[in-house]
Amino acid sequence: MKMVILLLSLLAPFISAPPQGETVSPAPGTAAQLPAMFAYEHSAVADPYISSFDSLSGISLYMTEKELLQAKGTPQQIAEDPWAGCLEYQYADISAGVCGSVVLYVHASPAQAGRYGLSLNGQVLHPQTMNVQDMLGTPDFEAEDGDVYIRGEAALKIYRNMESGEWDGLDLFDAYSF
Numbered sequence: 001m002k003m004v005i006l007l008l009s010l011l012a013p014f015i016s017a018p019p020q021g022e023t024v025s026p027a028p029g030t031a032a033q034l035p036a037m038f039a040y041e042h043s044a045v046a047d048p049y050i051s052s053f054d055s056l057s058g059i060s061l062y063m064t065e066k067e068l069l070q071a072k073g074t075p076q077q078i079a080e081d082p083w084a085g086c087l088e089y090q091y092a093d094i095s096a097g098v099c100g101s102v103v104l105y106v107h108a109s110p111a112q113a114g115r116y117g118l119s120l121n122g123q124v125l126h127p128q129t130m131n132v133q134d135m136l137g138t139p140d141f142e143a144e145d146g147d148v149y150i151r152g153e154a155a156l157k158i159y160r161n162m163e164s165g166e167w168d169g170l171d172l173f174d175a176y177s178f
Contacts, residue, residue: 049137053154054121056106056172057094061154065101072096092116097173105173110166118170120156127158127167150175 054060058071068089075089086099088107093116097105108118110128118125123135132147136156139147146159146168155175159168 050121050123050135050151052121052151053149053156053172055119056156056170057108057116057119059094059096059103059106061103061106061172061174063103065098065103068096068098068103105171107172108170110168113170120172127170132158 059068063071072089072091075091077090079088079090080086081088081097084097084099084105086097086104089096089098093108093112095107096103097107113127118127120135125132125135136149140150141148143157144162146157149156153175155173157171157173159170160166161168
């Protein structure tokens with residue numbers, strides 16, 4: 001019996017938990033073992049909002065002019081954009097601003113969205129019924145003419161008519177280009 005008590009007293013420091021607030025460093029010559037996490041466990045709650053802006057109605061920011069033409073075909077019209085000094089490739093469903101042979105903005109009007117629909121990263125977007133906050137959360141900036149959402153280097157602005165409050169257009173653009 002004395003032998004069992006002696007063994008327990010020798011092993012007690014290794015078995016008992018340290019007092020709260022005290023950290024125990026591993027014994028010299030041993031590695032600390034990190035807690036294991038199984039593949040089916042989740043360490044964080046999934047973010048329900050879109051966390052990046054990759055494309056608007058099939059057009060990605062920074063895609064080349066060649067990739068744009070392959071994806072959307074020949075535009076109905078190519079016009080000079082007086083604000084950005086770029087060429088705007090105008091399609092029936094959407095327009096793309098091409099500067100230096102790269103897409104730097106994508107624009108949709110309410111008429112285009114009403115007729116052809118809008119998708120942001122492949123998810124249906126309805127600015128007129130305002131599922132925008134369900135997808136994007138609260139705006140990063142609220143301007144007089146609309147709401148701005150920023151994700152990395154990309155920004156999405158939903159323009160609003162200042163008198164009626166109705167949405168008046170939507171732009172996906174390179175936040176640093178203008």
